Amino acid sequence: HLKHQLTPVNPTDPQTPGAPINPDEPDGPKWPEGTDKSSVTQTVIRTVNYLDKQTGKVVAKQVTEQVTYNRTAIVDKVTGQIIGYSTTGGDTVDQTDGDKAWSAVDNKSDWDSVTSPDLSSKGYLAPDLATVAQRTVTPGDKDVTVNVYYDHDVVPVNPTNPQTPGTPINPDDPDSPKWPAGTDKDSLTTDVHQTIHYQYGDGSQAAPDKTDSTTFDHQVEIDKVTGEIVKDDGWTAENGKTSFDSKNSPVIPGYTASKPASDSVDGLTQDSKDNVQTIVYAKTPVAGGNVTAKYVDENGNPIADDVIASGNVGDPYSTTQKDVPGYTFKEVQGNP
Incomplete structure (x- = not known):
């Protein structure tokens, strides 16, 4: 009896199905389906993208991981049939089920866990996925794409947290946007003053001035990624003070004031002008x-x-x- 010659077909020596096994015998047996490279090796890839949540722009280097499985088909060169598989890469059949003949290259059958980078120095909040988990890959699995999103950090700027327009928002990032105009302390606070003068008819001072004031604070919210003002929280009066009370005129013996008290002033805003009142004293008949x-x-x-x-x-x-x-x-x- 003549013994059939067997030959292994693996990723390093794949074949072309339908081509003659023996090139010198074009009418001889052909390489069967399952002997091309895609039939004896498969690589499964996981791609991790780091994206801006608002724009979809890539914000960090993409990470790719792969797991490769190989198998060796044993072909009868006389019949042109796959008679089984070798799990060791040799020319001896030790597995007849092709689905069970796959072997992980370098015994690596997992995608490793991947920690998402910290992009706070670029003005981003923590990502929606801190870690892309480890995962076991089996033959036949599909490629996977994981998108990790980073939202913009937004910070309030007010008189207790003023900034310097034109300086980097994120000093650790040389391409950082700059703090916009209107974020310095002088732009975020304003005072409204009141002065009440007490005078005699000739314009000389009859009593020391009385003064009052209130302060208005402004707050805006800045996108640390773009440097834009995304919200204006408006102006508020410190301690809720939006009025000047009426103030009694001093008593000067022998003289009568033109008003017993100053006028009260209500509805003050950050745009109000300073309030000045003058009360005149005349001799009492x-x-x-x-x-x-x-x-x-x-x-x-x-x-x-x-x-x-x-x-x-x-x-x-x-x-x-x-x-x-x-x-x-x-x-x-x-x-x-």
Whole structure:
């Protein structure tokens, strides 16, 4: 009996199904299906992408992992049939079920776990998947793509956390966006002042000024990836103070204030102008005063009836000049 010659077909020596096993015998047996490279080796790949959640842009280097399985088909060169498989790579059949003949290259049959990179220095929050888990791969498994997403970190900027416009938002990233205009402390806070002046009629100070003030704070929220203002939280008054109370005018003996108290001011906003009020003090009139005007000759002898002017002390007064026959008006004497 003649013994059939057997030959192994493996990934390093694949064949072309349908081609003659013996090139010198074109009409001889052909290589069977299952002897091409894709039938004796398979590589299963997992691709991990790191993407910006908002734009889909790649934000870190892609990671790829692969597991490769090989098997060796044993072909009868006389019949052109696969009679079985070798799990050791030799030319001896030790497995007839092709699905069970696969062997992992280097005994590696797992995708390793992969830790997602920390991108906080680029302005990103923690990823939605901290670790892509280890996984066992079996022959026939499909390639897998895993997308890990990073959302943008958004930070509030206010008078207690001001920034310097034009400087990097993420100092560890040389390509970092810059803090935008309006994030410095002077842009995030403003004061509204009140001054009440107390003056005499001639403009001189009657009493020390009274002052008051309130402060408004502004907060904006900045995207650390783009450097854009994504939200304006508006202005708020510190301690909720949006008004100036009425303030009693000081008491100055002998004088009366034009107002007993300053006007209250309500509805203050960050755009309000400083409030200035002036209260004027005038001498207080004293009741019960009389002034007597006498008309006399140069010797002090009366030449006409007296005129009495009554009113409050401090009030102005006047009398009229009288025409007295035989006399000419000369001057007024006295200092009432």
